[in-house]
Amino acid sequence: MTTPDSEVVADQRPAGDGDALLEVRGLRKHFPVNRGAIIKRQVGAVKAVDGVDFSVRAGETLGLVGESGCGKTTTGRMITRLLEPSDGQIIFEGRDITHVSQGDMRPLRRDLQMIFQDPYSSLNPRKTVGSIIGAPFRLQGIATENGVKRAVQDLLEVVGLNPEHYNRYPHEFSGGQRQRIGIARTLALRPKLIVADEPVSALDVSIQAQVVNLLEDLQEEFNLTYVVIAHDLSVVRHISDRVGVMYLGKLVELADSAALYDSPMHPYTVALMSAVPIPDPAKRKGRDRVRLQGDVPSPLNPPAACRFHTRCWKAQEICGKVEPPLVEVLPGHRVACHFPENAPEGAGEKVTQAAEQADPA
């Protein structure tokens, strides 16, 4: 596939998506699997991300959920260009950044930042907090009004840390505080888009809530746009405006948070929701549960067509033959399934039709 010019792409975009800060089209990442000690030959590919489309509007929070191995982290790392996409397009503020070189990427890093999952391994243990948070200013050569130290201390205050801790080392802080240091570093250059990869999963419940609240406050204050990657469905519902559900490298459902959680359409989403333990002993009995059998298949050799059909209780013959594309069946609610749940009349047919149009053979 050839990559069209970014200008052309901007023209082709539908009018409704005009305020999209980030657009992702047909994004793929295949990791080659090699055999042979001297002469390496490729024997296969791990299809970590295999054709993902979505857009993120300025000021919103998009959540990406899925089980381990579904490609959500790989997607996040491709958006921030920490991984080179195999195919597809990433358009940030109307500019195609899919294969931009490292050097050309550097000025863009101001606008595109990432919060990492593990606050224990994402901070250099030999640097002080001051130099960790001050690094973006130095790297980008940005002059600060009252010096870098002042700017860092302001940032520490913004994320709820004591500015006097400027000269301390990461090991002197607890997990929650370290995550705040990571967030301060991310915020240093006032980015437009922040990709947060499991920002709270390494933290205790009571600390999780503090960090979730902090992320929300910062969004309001600095008008940030988030892509939040997480496996915890309740955390994602709490912070996201829209949520995308991923399964084996594909986006299977994308909708407004409320719509997705109230009436999930894709059977996988339904199963995922009903697997979440409800913290209320009174609701233990009489809950309608969908129990999936077995494990997620290997992304090395994913099932043909609909990737969920091997574990799906609604699967029919067509599911193993025709791949359902992500189709908008209700305004703002897109699903990739031939037999969606909770869907309006004819939604499944719409998906099947779209699949036939896309692949007439």
Next chain:
Amino acid sequence: MTQDQTEGSAPAGPKSFLDVRDLRIHFPTDDGLVKSVDGLSFQLERGRTLGIVGESGSGKSVTSLGLLGLHNRRNARVSGEIWLDGQEVVGASPEQVRRLRGRKMAMIFQDPLSSMHPLYTVGAQIIEAYRIHNDVSKQVARKHAIDMLGRVGIPQPDKRVDDYPHQFSGGMRQRAMIAMALSCDPELLIADEPTTALDVTVQAQILDLIRDLQEEFNSAVIMITHDLGVVAELSDDILVMYGGRCVEYGSADDIFHRPEHPYTWGLLGSMPRLDRDRSERLIPIKGSPPSLINVPVGCAFSPRCAYSELNQGRSETERPELREVAPGHRVACHLGREDRHRIWTEEIRPKL
């Protein structure tokens, strides 16, 4: 810990299947004495499930290792009593405890990849455990291992029995762990964060499995986790730990619908919930968990408690004892009963 139980029944021996009395596990270190568990008491009957919840560093896992007698006596000071089916564990010789371990009590560990031996097949590890406690031939033990793997839902158990742990997926490894733990029909099963490393759909499968097996074997289960959702699914009783001590103990219903300790309120408020409407803001607990070397004087939770000033300074000076506030519901808090009820019904519950 109610006074009458400790004093009244101590000479006569325990009434319950598992009776833990004033368990203390301290670790002397160069920095000071780490009081990981500091006076924990509870009882558990067969067929019942006790959930122990708390944040990291609250002493949950140290408690479970203590029950199994797995602490090295050279660097851990264990005191108190643990009565398992009429037998005392803390004072017993390592030889006696070893006979109990595996047969009477077994444990499912948090991370099945690091708690299984990578160089032995899954089958060999189950067979080893079974043959230590049962005088049977290798063939019989192997059949038993295949049978157990089948019971916990591993497909083609007769083939998978010869696989190594790395050939299993995370969920299957955890199933194999469960098969190993259950191979000798233990009467007490301790599950330490059994699903933390797993995805939600697999977690649901494992929780179902533990519930089914408990019904089948009528064992007592201790479920240690930080996830309130998991305890709500499985537990009959819940023990909330903070700073090495029990701060609240009660039935699952009490803890979720009538909690009385500010820390329990905090845990419930911190958690985004799928079963309720989306709340505007979470209500976190301020600060972070205390270091177990320097547990705050008085109530360990007082520096983080929003209501500690209602106690005229008692929170900072006097440690609250665990008192029974209703049958089977015990709380360690200085706040008056009326105050607690008022705060819960007027301030906390409406915001959840």
